[in-house]
Amino acid sequence: MSGEARPDPRVERFADSDAVAEEVARRLLDVLSVFQANGHDPHIGLTGGTIADVLHRRLAELSPDSNVDWSRVHVWWGDERFVAADSDDRNALQARRALLDHVDVDPALVHEMPSTDDARDAEAGAAAYSATVRASGDGELDVLMLGIGPDGHCASLFPHHPALHVEDQVATYVLDSPKPPPERITLTFEALNRSKAVWFLATGERKADAVAAALSPGEVRDTPARGVRGSAETIFFVDEAAAARL
Numbered sequence: 001m002s003g004e005a006r007p008d009p010r011v012e013r014f015a016d017s018d019a020v021a022e023e024v025a026r027r028l029l030d031v032l033s034v035f036q037a038n039g040h041d042p043h044i045g046l047t048g049g050t051i052a053d054v055l056h057r058r059l060a061e062l063s064p065d066s067n068v069d070w071s072r073v074h075v076w077w078g079d080e081r082f083v084a085a086d087s088d089d090r091n092a093l094q095a096r097r098a099l100l101d102h103v104d105v106d107p108a109l110v111h112e113m114p115s116t117d118d119a120r121d122a123e124a125g126a127a128a129y130s131a132t133v134r135a136s137g138d139g140e141l142d143v144l145m146l147g148i149g150p151d152g153h154c155a156s157l158f159p160h161h162p163a164l165h166v167e168d169q170v171a172t173y174v175l176d177s178p179k180p181p182p183e184r185i186t187l188t189f190e191a192l193n194r195s196k197a198v199w200f201l202a203t204g205e206r207k208a209d210a211v212a213a214a215l216s217p218g219e220v221r222d223t224p225a226r227g228v229r230g231s232a233e234t235i236f237f238v239d240e241a242a243a244a245r246l
């Protein structure tokens with residue numbers, strides 16, 4: 001992470017995963033509408049995984065009653081599984097089915113990471129996504145949402161993997177992810193840390209150790225979620241089960 005001081009992470013606790021998704025969905029819609037009311041077209045970072053899917057569905061349900069103009073929201077991903085575009089494993093396809101197909105996004109502002117249909121390998125896909133991010137500006141995300149794995153990974157930055165040490169790229173690749181599927185593209189720490197607000201979502205007892213580790217001092221290589229902090233805020237939205245070791 002860059003040297004400047006960043007606010008300490010805060011923890012917000014909720015009863016269960018539905019309550020976490022409800023709060024994060026409402027908070028995101030509020031934040032997006034304030035940005036837009038102030039003339040700023042916001043950039044958000046989506047992630048994959050179970051709680052992200054619950055969140056995306058709730059966002060789709062709540063959006064019609066919000067002031068958010070989705071056609072002015074830039075959509076990015078923190079990581080992606082390097083599989084075919086129509087694979088059920090794709091984070092982007094999951095997000096399309098749950099959210100993006102149900103709101104009025106501008107396709108030109110939805111920046112999927114490359115699939116195996118678009119790039120010859122994950123390394124080439126990561127290079128292409130780096131170029132896409134660079135071409136769009138400074139790569140700063142207004143709100144980045146991240147899941148966290150039981151091993152403390154976030155995006156596709158897994159403990160002790162070489163991808164943790166890539167510093168001169170926006171995006172990099174993973175060929176042997178411990179969480180299937182094995183091939184992935186992920187933003188690097190440097191890119192993730194350009195975010196203003198970082199919102200971790202963690203639910204269930206399987207995440208309790210990882211959440212406690214992510215909020216404790218220690219090596220980033222042991223618990224990669226320690227290494228992502230927003231310049232304005234970092235919030236861990238957790239349910240009681242995931243907060244059990246705090």
Ligand SMILES: O=C(O)[C@H](O)[C@@H](O)[C@H](O)[C@H](O)COP(=O)(O)O
Pocket residue numbers: 047048049050051052079080081091146147148149153154155156179
């Ligand atoms: O593509 C992925 O697999 C993710 O981006 C990954 O970082 C995920 O967010 C966490 O593993 C949490 O996933 P769960 O909510 O399913 O545990």
